[in-house]
Amino acid sequence: MTRIIFVDDETRVLQSLARMMRHMRDKWQMEFVDSGEKALALFEHQYYDAIVTDMRMPFMNGSELLDLVCMRYPETLRVILSGQSERDAILRSLDCTHRYHSKPCEADSIVAMLTDAFNTLFSGNSTLRSKLTGLRELPYRADVGAQIKALSRTKSDSLAELTNLVSHDVALTIRILHLANSSFISAPGEVPDISSAVMLLGQDGIAEVNDIVHARNVSNFGCSSDVDTFANDLGEHSYRVACAAARIAKVEKCTTAEIAEIFTAGILHDAGKLALLACMETSYRELLAQCIHDQTDAEQMEQMIYGFDHAEAGRYVLSLLGISKSVVDAATLHHRPSKHSSTVFSAAAAVHFADALFRGNERTQSNSGTQFIDMEYLHHIGCADRTESWQYEALRGIYE
Numbered sequence: 001m002t003r004i005i006f007v008d009d010e011t012r013v014l015q016s017l018a019r020m021m022r023h024m025r026d027k028w029q030m031e032f033v034d035s036g037e038k039a040l041a042l043f044e045h046q047y048y049d050a051i052v053t054d055m056r057m058p059f060m061n062g063s064e065l066l067d068l069v070c071m072r073y074p075e076t077l078r079v080i081l082s083g084q085s086e087r088d089a090i091l092r093s094l095d096c097t098h099r100y101h102s103k104p105c106e107a108d109s110i111v112a113m114l115t116d117a118f119n120t121l122f123s124g125n126s127t128l129r130s131k132l133t134g135l136r137e138l139p140y141r142a143d144v145g146a147q148i149k150a151l152s153r154t155k156s157d158s159l160a161e162l163t164n165l166v167s168h169d170v171a172l173t174i175r176i177l178h179l180a181n182s183s184f185i186s187a188p189g190e191v192p193d194i195s196s197a198v199m200l201l202g203q204d205g206i207a208e209v210n211d212i213v214h215a216r217n218v219s220n221f222g223c224s225s226d227v228d229t230f231a232n233d234l235g236e237h238s239y240r241v242a243c244a245a246a247r248i249a250k251v252e253k254c255t256t257a258e259i260a261e262i263f264t265a266g267i268l269h270d271a272g273k274l275a276l277l278a279c280m281e282t283s284y285r286e287l288l289a290q291c292i293h294d295q296t297d298a299e300q301m302e303q304m305i306y307g308f309d310h311a312e313a314g315r316y317v318l319s320l321l322g323i324s325k326s327v328v329d330a331a332t333l334h335h336r337p338s339k340h341s342s343t344v345f346s347a348a349a350a351v352h353f354a355d356a357l358f359r360g361n362e363r364t365q366s367n368s369g370t371q372f373i374d375m376e377y378l379h380h381i382g383c384a385d386r387t388e389s390w391q392y393e394a395l396r397g398i399y400e
């Protein structure tokens with residue numbers, strides 16, 4: 001049975017939570033305690049799948065509690081259930097919190113949020129959970145961070161320029177979407193694309209997230225040039241894929257909102273690589289070096305060594321943070337779109353095509369990426385006759 005601890009210093013709130021969750025007792029074993037100290041004491045005797053905590057509490061606040069839970073019990077899902085007024089505390093807790101939920105709230109919305117997160121937590125290879133649930137920060141590009149800082153000092157108020165800068169960094173894009181989809185900013189899952197997220201948070205909000213991600217990167221990854229180079233290369237590859245996928249979406253006459261979501265899916269399609277680099281450290285660096293030496297694809301070796309590949313790692317990390325389903329699907333299926341249940345054009349098709357094209361191009365510096373394209377799938381979704389214009393649009397301007 002799934003085990004959950006709810007923590008809130010107000011007895012009245014705890015009682016109300018216990019009442020609201022009563023109907024879940026046959027599925028979830030739940031404990032309700034009024035302090036972080038009591039929650040940690042419970043953990044010493046029993047493993048818990050999730051902890052749901054208030055933020056503002058005496059002695060130990062929610063962020064400090066989740067920080068300790070993340071260090072000691074990294075496989076536990078970490079959720080903050082708190083009032084609207086604690087934006088600064090929320091920003092500081094970004095790296096140790098999977099989901100945020102505001103209170104007061106209805107029982108149904110907490111149950112739906114937890115059920116959705118558990119679907120990810122209990123899915124796939126057990127190594128995924130043990131290695132990736134405790135992941136706090138992904139390597140990011142210090143050069144992009146510095147440009148965002150410089151832009152925020154000029155107070156130019158150009159959100160388009162800011163979105164373009166953010167889009168060059170995978171880790172920052174994830175963190176901004178994570179925050180924008182927390183219930184403190186909007187309804188969870190309601191902000192699927194990075195330009196809407198930047199617009200919602202504004203220049204000051206992005207500058208704050210950038211400062212936090214920068215500080216965490218310095219303390220987690222130091223000044224490793226390997227990690228820097230990897231984050232830079234991945235950022236550039238992902239941006240190219242995102243631009244190409246968005247152009248393909250235009251050929252398919254998608255709406256502006258759909259194009260923005262497909263662009264975001266392109267940025268995040270290889271997020272699993274960053275997650276593996278952060279969690280597997282040396283072993284993943286060696287794997288990547290071997291792949292470059294052998295001119296082979298990382299996913300085969302990832303499967304062989306870890307039992308899952310970076311597409312699966314990306315699915316796990318992104319969906320645990322509540323990133324939108326279409327973006328998660330595109331990341332999950334970017335190598336194997338035929339596993340998609342959709343029989344029409346989608347973000348997964350555009351991202352697969354763009355990524356396959358650039359995979360070959362980046363390796364050989366020629367237009368030979370077509371060998372990686374799953375033409376059977378494109379026939380299946382009725383897009384095969386347009387791949388020439390897709391290819392023309394995808395490559396237009398990029399290698400000129």
Ligand SMILES: [Fe+2]
Nearest residue numbers: 269270310334
């Ligand atoms: Fe990939």
Ligand SMILES: [Fe+2]
Nearest residue numbers: 237269270355
């Ligand atoms: Fe890729």
